[in-house]
Amino acid sequence: MRFGVPRSPSPSPVRRQAPRRRSGFGIPRNRSDLDSDSDSDTESVASSSSSSSDSFAYESESQVPVPIRQKRHGRPSQTIEEQCFMEDTIASIRLRVKYRDAYEDWEQQTRKDAFNTARQEQTASTALRRRSELQSQSHQERQLAAIHTKQMEEVQAQLSNFKLMQEQTERGLKERWDKRSTAVWSSVEKVISQAEEKVRRKLEEEAERRRAEEAMRAKLLQEKKEREEKERREQEEKRKAQEREAEALKLRKEQEAREAAQEEERKKFGLKTPLEDWQRARSTLMKLKGTPMRLVKSDRAKKSAWSAARRQMVSKVGQLNNDPQRNAGIAQEILTIMRPNPNFPEEIYFALLSSLSKAILLQTEIEVAAEKRTAINIAQLVIILLAELPQFGDIFWAKLVQRTGGWAIPVALPAQDLDGSDMEGDQAKRRKVMGYSDSEDRKETNAEYTARVAGIMRVYFQIIMTPHPKPLDPTFSMSRYWTYFARMAKAPQLLLSSVAPELLYVGLEVGGAQARHTWGAQWVKLLGMFYGGATEGLRGSKDHLIGGKNPEGISARVRVQLEIERIMASPPT
Known part of the structure; x- marks a missing residue:
């Protein structure tokens, strides 16, 4: 591959025009010319040897090999003119070899710079071309990947469609098979059920007949037992009625006697119901x-x-x-x-x-x-x-x-x-x-x-x-205080109200401690009855707690309990 090397923009140096001299290869006409030419050649050779560094030359005169003179048999020794000519010739050659031209140096340096510039431009263009090729290759790979992805999606969609069609076909076949199987089994079961129904009707008729017979026997037996039980209950009720009448008569007499005694006592003390x-x-x-x-x-x-x-x-x-x-x-x-x-x-x-x-x-x-x-x-x-x-x-x-x-x-x-x-x-x-x-x-x-x-x-x-x-x-x-609590204790229908525990709490808070000092053990016994009604219920039933199940009654019942505990905990005065 050939590369064009641009020339350097720097101007080329002007060739120095060497003084025109005579050809060193000619034989001088006289000695004076030889001498002058020798002197000028010597100076020229010296200047050339000092100014040129890259031409083919020896560094000193001592390195110049002395030409070996071969003796030529049969020839006479050289004359002074010949020796001078030879020396001039050698000096001229030596001068030619050691001379260094500035233009040639510039041209050689220009070639080197052009080559370096060409190498740099080649490297840049090669890198640019490589990047362009990589980008193009990456773009082609992306396009190819997109095409492959699209093709894969199309293939997947087709496969999905094929799978869906296959599932629909299988579902249809299964439904037809199930219908056919159901129809076959239904017909079989229908035949079996018809046969079973015939047998069941016969068994039911037989069982019904037996049940009717058993029911008839049981009914007769039950009627007999009921007549006996009725007669026994009537006798028992008659006996209990007689006992209740006797007990009621006894209780009525006791109640009348008690009421009469209470009436006499109330009249005596001026008390009322x-x-x-x-x-x-x-x-x-x-x-x-x-x-x-x-x-x-x-x-x-x-x-x-x-x-x-x-x-x-x-x-x-x-x-x-x-x-x-x-x-x-x-x-x-x-x-x-x-x-x-x-x-x-x-x-x-x-x-x-x-x-x-x-x-x-x-x-x-x-x-x-x-x-x-x-x-x-x-x-x-x-x-x-x-x-x-x-x-x-x-x-x-x-x-x-x-x-x-x-x-x-x-x-x-x-x-x-x-x-x-x-x-x-x-x-x-x-x-x-x-x-x-x-x-x-x-x-x-x-x-x-x-x-x-x-x-x-x-x-x-x-x-x-x-x-x-x-x-x-x-x-x-003050006696009305005891009367109030005694009457409240005798009225369970009042104690089940949510108002009752609130009034009991108020009465106990006002005069509970004073009543304990006044009535002593009898008051403590009365408080114990109220405490039991607040904690365990009236007559020991949790369903009959003082205050009932109303939220207000529950809170008031707790206050009654706490107030009774406070009264019993306080020292008697």
């Missing part, structure tokens, strides 16, 4: 609403006097605080309002007693629900009023029973009211007699009712457990 206490309070309330209030509201002057005194008393009740002296002063102010000079007429007096009782109970429902300690202040006021105002005890008790239902006694309400009206069928009236504070918009919930009744009963327990400076009505004596 729970129902009689409720009837007394209910009768007082009806009389109060029937005569005094009707007369006062029908007369304008009486109504005006009643309203003015009522407003003064209500404002005084609302001024109660924790100062006993201040509360005693408020009680005296209320007494002053109730006993003017001259005194109120009887109907206005009883109407004011009713209004005063209602105001105290409403104040109780508001304050005691927020703070239990306010029950002490209200109880102090009521004790003073009970001691100073005639007939206030009966009216206050009637209003208290009205706001709490039968829980103040305690007693389960009867089916009929005092006027003979039915309370079982009229739920609205029964809720009103039970003390629920319902309105036209909403009904009072059990939780609200329990909290309100508990507040009123806290004041009642505080009244009967506080020492009285003067004798009060027996309804507000």
Whole structure:
């Protein structure tokens, strides 16, 4: 392969024009010319030998071999001219050999630079061509890989189609085979079932006949046993009826004797039954609403006097605080309002007693629900009023029973009211007699009712457990505390209500420890019965726990249990 070598852009050096001289190969004409030529040749040879470094020459004259002169036989020795000529010739050759031309040096260097440039360009072009070939080869490989991938996907798709077609064909063949097999087996089973049905009908007919015979025999035997059993039961029932009649007669006689003894004892001590206490309070309330209030509201002057005194008393009740002296002063102010000079007429007096009782109970429902300690202040006021105002005890008790239902006694309400009206069928009236504070918009919930009744009963327990400076009505004596818990213990239907454990807790918290000091072992025995009802249930049944299964009853039952434990853990005073 041939390469074009570019020429260097540098200008070529100018050849130095050597002085024109005579040919060294000619024979000089005379000695002087020979001498001058020898001198110039010598200088020229010296300058050439000093300036040229890469021509073929010896480094010094001593290295020049001395030509061996062969003796030529038969020839005469050279003359001086011949020797000079020979020397000139040798000097000329030596000068020619040692001369170094600058242009030739430049041309040679230019060739080297051109060759180096050509080699660099060849290397760059070779690398570029190699990169281009690699890129082209990579692009072709990617294209080939993409083609192979596409072809593979096509092959896979065709294989999938072939497989799907094969599965469809196999499924169709299987379905046809299954249908054929099902049809064959169904026909076989149909034939077998028909044969079995014939045999089964025969067996059933035979079994039915046998069952009928067995049933007939069993029926006759059963009828015989029933007649015998009936005769035996009739005899047993007749005997038991006679025994029950004798037992009932005995129990009735014992009950009558016990009731007669209790009646005599109650009459002796002035005690009444729970129902009689409720009837007394209910009768007082009806009389109060029937005569005094009707007369006062029908007369304008009486109504005006009643309203003015009522407003003064209500404002005084609302001024109660924790100062006993201040509360005693408020009680005296209320007494002053109730006993003017001259005194109120009887109907206005009883109407004011009713209004005063209602105001105290409403104040109780508001304050005691927020703070239990306010029950002490209200109880102090009521004790003073009970001691100073005639007939206030009966009216206050009637209003208290009205706001709490039968829980103040305690007693389960009867089916009929005092006027003979039915309370079982009229739920609205029964809720009103039970003390629920319902309105036209909403009904009072059990939780609200329990909290309100508990507040009123806290004041009642505080009244009967506080020492009285003067004798009060027996309804507000300390003995009513024992009576209340004894009556509650005898009324399981009341203890199963969610209200009962809350009232028991309130009563125990107010006077439980004081009652233990007063009644001793008898009170402890009564507390043990309530504790058993709260933990093990009434009569040992977990289904009859005090408070029932209501969430409010459960929490109140736990409080009763804890309060009894606190009373028993405290040292007796």
